[in-house]
């Protein structure tokens with residue numbers, strides 16, 4: 239199983255609330271604990287004690303977390319999906335912003351915790367990280383991303399506009 243990958247550096251103290259990844263703890267050859275910890279059972283007092291600055295959870299879990307005061311949460315809101323699931327809408331993002339006032343990053347995670355697509359700090363689409371993600375129905379944007387990564391992106395604002403146009407023609 240692979241470890242959770244935080245979208246940007248430096249990695250803050252992060253709680254991962256799904257059991258899709260290898261457990262945190264000590265990285266090979268590193269003497270200090272990694273700041274990322276996996277809580278296989280989701281949110282609970284143990285996670286609150288860990289005082290995460292960032293949390294990775296499913297959108298379903300985030301909807302619950304909207305009602306939980308998490309004063310330690312100061313860095314990032316990461317929404318993890320399985321391939322084929324609907325991604326966040328603008329309204330969903332507004333909802334997270336209103337609650338936390340933090341950058342939102344989406345990630346698509348495959349079997350064994352493999353990172354398939356990941357949102358970057360430019361927040362315009364998800365960079366493709368693996369050819370194992372089916373992208374048949376996606377508009378793929380290969381234009382350079384302001385973040386500097388060279389990989390193509392799905393779910394870009396331009397792509398969304400284009401898909402809407404294609405849908406309009408198809409009617």
Ligand SMILES: [Zn+2]
Pocket residue numbers: 358359360361365383384385386387
């Ligand atoms: Zn980027």
